[in-house]
Structures are given as C-alpha cells and as structure tokens.
Amino acid sequence: MAQGFFPVARRVFTVMGALYGAAIVLLTIPYFQTHTVFLHAVKIPWFSNYEMPERYGLAPNKTINLRISTTDNESLGAWFVISDPYYHALPTIPSQPADHIPAALKNHPTILFFHGNAGTRAFKARIQHYTAFSSRLSANVLAIDYRGFGDSTGTPTETGLARDARAAWNWLIQNGATANQILIIGHSLGTGVSALLAAELSDEAISPRGVVLLSPFSSISKVLETYSILGVLPLMKPLAMIPWASTLVKHAVVHTFATDTLVPRIKGPVLIAHAENDWDIPYSHSEALFSTFLDPLLPPAPSLPSNLASLTELQWSEFSAQLTTRTDARGKIVTTVELHNFGTMHEFTESGRKVVFLQTLAGGHDYLGVQEGVQDVIGRTFGLFGR
Ligand SMILES: *[C@@H]1O[C@H](CO)[C@@H](O)[C@H](O)[C@H]1NC(C)=O
Numbered sequence: 001m002a003q004g005f006f007p008v009a010r011r012v013f014t015v016m017g018a019l020y021g022a023a024i025v026l027l028t029i030p031y032f033q034t035h036t037v038f039l040h041a042v043k044i045p046w047f048s049n050y051e052m053p054e055r056y057g058l059a060p061n062k063t064i065n066l067r068i069s070t071t072d073n074e075s076l077g078a079w080f081v082i083s084d085p086y087y088h089a090l091p092t093i094p095s096q097p098a099d100h101i102p103a104a105l106k107n108h109p110t111i112l113f114f115h116g117n118a119g120t121r122a123f124k125a126r127i128q129h130y131t132a133f134s135s136r137l138s139a140n141v142l143a144i145d146y147r148g149f150g151d152s153t154g155t156p157t158e159t160g161l162a163r164d165a166r167a168a169w170n171w172l173i174q175n176g177a178t179a180n181q182i183l184i185i186g187h188s189l190g191t192g193v194s195a196l197l198a199a200e201l202s203d204e205a206i207s208p209r210g211v212v213l214l215s216p217f218s219s220i221s222k223v224l225e226t227y228s229i230l231g232v233l234p235l236m237k238p239l240a241m242i243p244w245a246s247t248l249v250k251h252a253v254v255h256t257f258a259t260d261t262l263v264p265r266i267k268g269p270v271l272i273a274h275a276e277n278d279w280d281i282p283y284s285h286s287e288a289l290f291s292t293f294l295d296p297l298l299p300p301a302p303s304l305p306s307n308l309a310s311l312t313e314l315q316w317s318e319f320s321a322q323l324t325t326r327t328d329a330r331g332k333i334v335t336t337v338e339l340h341n342f343g344t345m346h347e348f349t350e351s352g353r354k355v356v357f358l359q360t361l362a363g364g365h366d367y368l369g370v371q372e373g374v375q376d377v378i379g380r381t382f383g384l385f386g387r
C-alpha cells in the first residue's frame, strides 16, 4: 500500500535530524574533531612519491625532497623549490640540486608556504602555487607537510603545527636565509599556522618580509558558525535554535586557531586575500580580520543600551554621531581601489607597515592564490618585482 507523503517526509527528516545530532556530538569529541579540522587522513594524492616532485609537474631537479626535525622530535616531509631565475641561470639541470639551496636562499627571496587542511604537499592546486611563486614571483618555496600529514610523523594539534612552522622557519635561517627575505604565505587552515608563526616571531622582534593570508578564517569557532556545505547548508544554523547546543560545541573546540586574537601581536606588513565566490570560508572572515587590524586606529565603536525600549532620542543621536565619526575616520585612513573585472583592494599604512585586503571576484577557495592578479598584488606589496 502506498504511504502518504507526509509520514514518509517526517520519517526522512527524523533520520536526518538524528544523523545531524550524532555528527555534532562527534565533533565535540577531540579525536573526531582533530580529524574533522585537519582532515590529515585524506592523503590526496594517494600513494604520493615525494621523492619525485617531477611527477606532479615540477621541472627536473628544481625541487628537493627533504626532512625537517621539530624541537619535539617529529620528522616533517618538505619540498624546497628553487626559484626559476636561479634554476634557469644554471648551465644544465643540476646533478646535486641540494647543493644549491644556500646560494638560492642567499640570492632570492623565499616563500614559506603553509597549506590548508586535507591532502599533502603534492596536491595539484598546491603545485600550481609553487610553480607560480617560483616563476611569476621569482622566489624559492619551502612547503612542508605538518605532523600527521603526508609522510610526516605524528598527529596534528594546534601547538604541534605552530612548532612545525617554527621548525621550517629555523631550517631556512640555518641554511642561510635572512628573515627579511622570507615571506610567509598561508592558505586556509595554513593562515592559522602563519598567524601563530608571525606572532611568535614578532614577540622575538624577528621581522619576516611579511605575511600573506589566502582565504583565511578569523577563528575555528567562527568557521563553525559560518561554514556551509557548498554554500547552501549552513552547518551550525540548526544549532542556533538550541542555545546550549552551540555553546557546547564552541566550548568543545580544541584547536582554536584564533587568528583574530593574534592580530595585535603581528607587527609586519600583512596582505589578506579572499574570493567572493569562496564557498568554504565566506569572505566576511577576511573583512573581520582587516577590521581587527584597523580597529586601534579608529575612535571606539559606539554601543546602544541593551534594552532598546529604553533608548532615548538623545542616546540615538549620540550613537549615530559617533558612528559617523568612526566611518569618516575609516574613510580617511583606508584607501580603496577598484581593479576592473578583478576585485577591490583596501589598504592602510600604520607606523610604517602596510595592511592590505584584496577581495577578488574569482578563484573560489583553492585557486585564489594562483590567479595572476593575486600573485601580482603579492609581488608589489612585498617588493618582489624589479629587483
Ligand atoms: C627521536 O626520534 C628518533 C627516531 O624516531 C629516536 O631514535 C630518538 O630516540 C628520539 N629522541 C627523543 C629525544 O625522543
């Protein structure tokens, strides 16, 4: 006998609700949260041969596969990509490419690249970044796989990834790079790692050339609030209806990656870039980060009484006057340039350092950084051209 539509629909929704509830509960368990945040078990491309970067599109002996040890004795897999100007100036393909690392580090800037979650350093979109960095930006590239990723040992944690980043930085310095020749670039989860490294270096008065945050997020808890599957199913929206549930999930966040709270510690020049068509992390995260950098330069944000019913006309006019003052101050500090068909660039300079926010029309989440326009903004902002 045919069943009515509504009973079936109700049953389907009950099952879906139960699955959703189970998924949320799992997220609060550290083991599952670690696997969800890092997705390090997804080792795409599967069965990578890290000894053969050529298989993934890089020129013969332009990339050196190496291992970097951390202070807590993890061993990280890494690739060092020699910049094209250096590589092309060699009379032939180098027979011992590793011997060229110190000279390449001495003569060309280097990009220290921190990739996003899931996949390995051999992932296709990442290779495209190394190719573009080493050719269009004439820079060497050091790309690591964090602990638990690729062929690296260990299990990822937030402090562990920060250690891995520092180990990669130290490796560059030990091999002859100077701090101001190193540009830190992070993508997605890697922006959290980049911010941790940049803050640590600033605390020690070490100044890298700058920091680039590609498709960043302001913190993991804010990602949980805004994450939507393919831009249509907001993950945490249903939880908003059960106030204690979203609080529970937020308290259960083990790996916080709260870049927004690190902002005051990051001293050098910063470029934030985000595509409007990023369906994984909305560009509102980048707007929020840019505002956090800008905030100390603006008059304080006005607030309204919590009980709006008691709002007087005087309070309202004070509020709107303060808001106008703040907006005007922002307009005087921030320069905005429209880049035809490509995006919008906002920037300000504060005690000699530039903070730039590039909002692009295209690129999505994974391919933002391989756009020529984004590469060029990186090159101009950090003086990589015309050397
Ligand atoms: C570090 O790791 C190596 C090999 O994995 C091991 O032989 C060594 O004992 C470890 N050292 C420490 C200090 O844990």
Ligand SMILES: *[C@@H]1O[C@H](CO)[C@@H](O)[C@H](O)[C@H]1NC(C)=O
Binding pocket: 060, 061, 093, 094, 095, 096, 097
């Ligand atoms: C590339 O480097 C390896 C050593 O890492 C060497 O054995 C090989 O001969 C080199 N290839 C060329 C074409 O020189």
